Amino acid sequence: MVNNLTTNGNKGKIAYFSMEIGLDPGMPTYSGGLGILAGDTIRAAADRRINLVGVSLLYRKGYFYQRLDSAGKQIEEPVIWSTDDFLVEMPQRVNVQIEKRTVQIRCWKYEVKGFSGHVIPVYFLDTDLKENAEQDRQLTDSLYGGDKAYRLCQEIILGIGGVRMLDALRYDGIQKYHMNEGHASLLTVELLDRQLTESSAKKITPKILATVRQKCVFTTHTPVEAGHDKFDMKLVKSILGTHPAFNIPKVVCCDESLNMTYLALSLSDYVNGVAKKHGEVSRNMFAPYVIDSITNGVHAATWVSESFAQLYDEHIPGWREDNFSLRYALGLKSEDVWAAHRAEKLRLLEYINRETNCGMDLDHFTLGFARRATSYKRADLLLDDPDRLVEIADKFGALQVIYAGKAHPNDAKGKELIVHIFEICKKLRGKIKLVYLPNYDIELGQLLTAGVDVWLNTPQPPMEASGTSGMKAALNGVPSFSILDGWWIEGCIENVTGWAIGMEPEKEIAESTRESDADDLYDKLETVVMPTYYQNREQFLSIMLHAIALNGSFFNTHRMMDQYIVKAYSS
Numbered sequence: 001m002v003n004n005l006t007t008n009g010n011k012g013k014i015a016y017f018s019m020e021i022g023l024d025p026g027m028p029t030y031s032g033g034l035g036i037l038a039g040d041t042i043r044a045a046a047d048r049r050i051n052l053v054g055v056s057l058l059y060r061k062g063y064f065y066q067r068l069d070s071a072g073k074q075i076e077e078p079v080i081w082s083t084d085d086f087l088v089e090m091p092q093r094v095n096v097q098i099e100k101r102t103v104q105i106r107c108w109k110y111e112v113k114g115f116s117g118h119v120i121p122v123y124f125l126d127t128d129l130k131e132n133a134e135q136d137r138q139l140t141d142s143l144y145g146g147d148k149a150y151r152l153c154q155e156i157i158l159g160i161g162g163v164r165m166l167d168a169l170r171y172d173g174i175q176k177y178h179m180n181e182g183h184a185s186l187l188t189v190e191l192l193d194r195q196l197t198e199s200s201a202k203k204i205t206p207k208i209l210a211t212v213r214q215k216c217v218f219t220t221h222t223p224v225e226a227g228h229d230k231f232d233m234k235l236v237k238s239i240l241g242t243h244p245a246f247n248i249p250k251v252v253c254c255d256e257s258l259n260m261t262y263l264a265l266s267l268s269d270y271v272n273g274v275a276k277k278h279g280e281v282s283r284n285m286f287a288p289y290v291i292d293s294i295t296n297g298v299h300a301a302t303w304v305s306e307s308f309a310q311l312y313d314e315h316i317p318g319w320r321e322d323n324f325s326l327r328y329a330l331g332l333k334s335e336d337v338w339a340a341h342r343a344e345k346l347r348l349l350e351y352i353n354r355e356t357n358c359g360m361d362l363d364h365f366t367l368g369f370a371r372r373a374t375s376y377k378r379a380d381l382l383l384d385d386p387d388r389l390v391e392i393a394d395k396f397g398a399l400q401v402i403y404a405g406k407a408h409p410n411d412a413k414g415k416e417l418i419v420h421i422f423e424i425c426k427k428l429r430g431k432i433k434l435v436y437l438p439n440y441d442i443e444l445g446q447l448l449t450a451g452v453d454v455w456l457n458t459p460q461p462p463m464e465a466s467g468t469s470g471m472k473a474a475l476n477g478v479p480s481f482s483i484l485d486g487w488w489i490e491g492c493i494e495n496v497t498g499w500a501i502g503m504e505p506e507k508e509i510a511e512s513t514r515e516s517d518a519d520d521l522y523d524k525l526e527t528v529v530m531p532t533y534y535q536n537r538e539q540f541l542s543i544m545l546h547a548i549a550l551n552g553s554f555f556n557t558h559r560m561m562d563q564y565i566v567k568a569y570s571s
Contacts, residue, residue, distance in 0.1 A: 013051040013175045014569055016042065017162055017184035019154075020063075020143055021056040021122060023110055025442045027086050028062025028079040029124065031143055032372050032406070033468060034221055036442070038180055040299035040468075042122060044557030046114030047301075047321070050565065053171055054122035055162040055184075057154060058083065058108060063143040066406045066439045072422025074407055074415050078142075083108060087124060094164040098153050099239050103136045104129050105161045107169075115301065115320050123165060125157055144408065152231050152239055155260065159186030163194075176569050178217040179268070182229055182260035188216060188267040189245050204244050209267070217568045218268035220261060220291070222465050223281045224376065229260040265289045270568045274466040275487050281462050292567060295487055296466040297560035300326070300552065303472040305450035307340035326475075326553035334541040337477055341453075341544065344476060348451025352402065358435050364398035365533050367481075368452030370440055370469060373407035373414040380417060381458040383424045384518040390431045392526045396534050400433045402452060404440035445469070450476040453533060457482035458501065458517065464488075470498075474551035477544035481529055483517065491551045495539075498547060499524055 018038040022030030030036060038054070045052040062079030069075065087108035095104045107123040114120070127139045139153050162184065166174065179185055195201075195208045221227065233246070236258045246252050250262045265271060265286055272292045273279035279293025301320045304312065312319045315332055319325050342362065349360045360366070371377045382401065383389065393399035403421055407414030418436065425434045437444060449455065455473035457464075457480060464486035471487065473480060479498035482488040492500050501524065502517040532540045 013173060014045075014178055015053050015055060015162075015166055015171065015174045015176070016045075016178045016180065017055045017158060017187060018180035019056065019158060019183035020059075021054060022442060023112065023122065024086055026081060027110075028065075028081060029056060029059050029143070030442075031063040032440075034181060036445075037296055037298075037468060040297070040302060040557045041180075041561065042112050042120055043114070043299040043302060044297075044561045046112045046118050046120045047116065047558065048561050048565075049114065049116055049118040050120075050561065050569075052120050053166065053174075054112075054120065055158070055166065056122065056124055057143070057158055058124040058126040058128075058140045059143045060126075060128060061141045061145075064406070064409060068418065068422075068436065068438045070422075072419040072436065074418055076409050083126075086110060090123070090169070092165065092168040093129075094161060094168050096156055096161045096164070097241070098136065098139075098156060100241075101133060101136065103127055103133075103139070103157070104131050105157060105165060107165050123162075123169070125161055125165060127157060148231060149235060149239060151229065152235060155183050155186055155229070156240060159184045159188075160190045163187050163190040175215070176217050177215055178219070178564075178568070179264050180219055181221050181227075182218075182264050185218070185260045185264035185267075186240075188212060188263060189243055191215060192243075192245050192267075204248075209248075212267055213269045214571075216264070216268040216270075217564075218264040218271045219274065219294075220264075220271065220282055220286075220465075221274055223278065223285060224463055230255075230257040231260075232257050261286070270571060272568065275490065277462060277486065277489050278465040281465075294560060294563045294567065295490060295555065296468050296471070297555050297557040298468050298471045298475070300475055300556045300558070303446065303449065304475050305340075305344045305446065307343040308450070308476050311336055311340045323556040323558045324553050327549045329477075329548035329552070330545055332545060332548075334538070334545070337544055338537075338541060341477055344447075344450040345453070346451075348402075348447045351447060352435060352437065355437070356435050358433055360400050360402075360433050360435070361398065364400045364433070365396070365530055366400040366402065366451075366453045367456045368402045368448050368454070368473075368478075369456045369458075370402075370404040370437075370445065370448050371457070373405045373417050374411055375413045375417065376460045376463040377405075378458045378460055378514070378517075379403060379405065380420055380424070381514065381518055381521060382456065383421065384514070385522065386424055386428055388522050390428065392522065392530065393432050395526065396530045398433075399530070402435055402437065402448065404437040404444060404448060406440055445472070449473040449478065452478060454478065454498075454529060455480045455482070457488065458521065459483055459485055460514075461485040461502070468555075471551065471555040474547040474555065477548050479543045479547045481521075481524070487555060491555060493546070493550065495528070496543065496546045497551050498543065499529055 020030040020035030022035040022039040064076040067075040112120045191212045273282040449472040467486040470480040
C-alpha cells in the first residue's frame with residue numbers, strides 16, 4: 001500500500017502517462033499548464049520517494065517556437081533541439097498497428113532526481129526510426145500538431161505503445177496506471193487485451209472490466225469541450241481497427257465517436273478533477289460517474305526564485321523537503337521580503353527592457369498576465385476600457401502591464417486576441433507601459449511569476465479548471481488578483497492573500513458578465529490594489545507574507561502527491 005509506493009526499489013509501482021511533460025527548459029516536450037503540472041508532479045514524486053515511472057512522447061519539433069511581428073501576428077516555427085543532449089536512448093523496441101502497418105517505437109530516458117536522491121525515470125516514445133514508413137517517422141514530431149488522424153495515431157502510440165514499452169522495459173509490478181487527461185486513455189484498451197489473453201476469454205466480462213478499472217486512475221483537467229478528444233468511429237476503425245471496448249456504454253456516444261474522456265471514465269477506479277470547483281463542474285458534465293477532486297499544486301523548489309530561496313534557506317531551513325514549513329514565512333522581516341522581491345523584479349525588468357526597449361521602471365506598479373492565448377481566458381479584459389485604465393494609472397503615478405502566452409496554431413480567435421492586445425498597446429504608448437513577450441516557456445514563467453508585483457488572472461468562470469501560475473507567484477510573495485474560479489476560490493482570502501474579481505462562485509454564472517467583471521476589476525484596481533501598493537506598503541507586505549504562508553505552503557505538489565497516494569494510489 002502506501003509503504004509499497006515509497007520504497008527504494010527500481011520498479012515503478014505507478015505508471016504516469018501524460019501527452020506532455022515539462023522537465024527541462026531545453027526540452028520542448030510541453031505546451032503549457034498540463035505539461036508543467038506533469039513535470040512538477042514527477043519532481044514531487046521523486047522528493048516523496050514514490051516508485052513512479054513517467055511516459056510521454058518525444059516531439060522532435062516541439063510544440064512551436066513563437067515569434068510575434070510588429071502587429072502581434074503569431075508566427076510558428078519548429079523548435080530546434082538536440083535529443084541526445086538531454087536523453088539516453090534505450091535499446092528496447094515495441095510496435096503498434098496503425099492502418100494495418102507495423103509502426104516501431106523506441107524510447108529515450110530522462111531521470112528526475114528528488115532532494116533525497118530518489119530517481120524517477122521518464123520515458124519519451126519516438127517513432128523516428130528508419131524501419132518505419134516516412135509518414136510514421138513523423139508521428140512523434142509535433143505536440144498537438146496535425147489533424148484528427150495525426151492526433152489519434154499519437155494517442156495510440158502513447159496509450160497502447162506506452163504500456164507495451166513498459167512491459168519491454170520489465171516494469172512488471174505496476175499497481176496503477178495514471179492517465180493525466182484523456183489523451184492516454186487507449187492504455188485501457190491494451191490492458192483489456194492483456195486480461196483477455198491471460199483469462200483466455202472470448203469477450204470482455206464484468207470481471208475483466210473490474211480488474212482493469214482497479215488498475216486505472218484518471219485526472220480530468222478541463223471543462224472546455226475542445227479539451228476532450230473525440231474521434232469519429234470511421235476514422236478509429238480505419239486507423240486502429242475494431243475492439244469490443246468500443247461497445248461499452250458511453251464510450252461511443254450518440255454522435256458515433258470515440259470519446260477519450262468517457263473511455264477513461266468508464267475504465268478507471270478513481271477519477272478526479274483538479275480543484276474543488278472543477279470537481280463539481282466535472283460531476284455535472286459527466287454524471288453519473290463518481291468524480292473526486294485533488295487541487296493542483298506546483299513544485300516549490302522549482303518555482304521559488306533565487307532571492308526567495310536564499311531568504312527561505314536562512315530563516316526556514318528544510319522548506320524544500322517540507323513545503324508546509326513555508327507557513328513560518330509570517331515570521332520573516334518585511335524589509336527582507338521586500339528586498340528579495342525588488343531583486344527579482346529588477347531581474348525581470350532588465351530582461352524586458354533589454355529585449356523590448358520599453359523602459360519599464362522598478363518603482364512602478366507592475367501587473368503580470370501569462371496564459372495560453374484563448375478566448376475564455378480573456379487576457380484583454382483589463383483593456384476593455386483603455387481610457388479608464390489610463391485615468392487609474394494617472395491617479396497613482398504609474399502602471400506597467402506584462403503579457404505573455406502562445407495561441408494554439410489552429411486557434412484563430414486566440415491569435416486575434418494577441419493582435420488586439422498589440423493594438424491597445426500602441427494606443428496606450430506614452431501613457432501606460434504595456435508589453436507582450438513572445439515564446440512563453442519555463443524560464444520566462446520563472447521570471448514573470450517572481451518579478452511582477454501582482455499576478456492577474458481573468459478567465460470566464462467556470463472554465464478555469466485549476467490554474468497554477470498564481471500558485472507559483474504566491475511562492476515568491478506575489479499576490480493574485482483574480483476571478484474567483486479554479487484554485488483561487490480556495491486560495492483567496494480577500495485583502496489577506498490577494499483580491500477577487502467578479503461574482504462569488506456560488507452565484508449563478510449568468511450573473512457574471514464580461515462587463516460586470518471588467519467594472520469590478522477597474523473598481524478594485526483603483527480603490528484597493530494600487531492604493532495598497534503605493535500608499536500602504538506595510539499592508540501590501542502583509543499580503544505578500546500571507547500569500548507565501550497560506551498559499552505557498554499549501555498549493556504545492558508535495559501536498560498534492562500526498563493526497564494522490566492516499567486517495568488514488570493506495571486503493
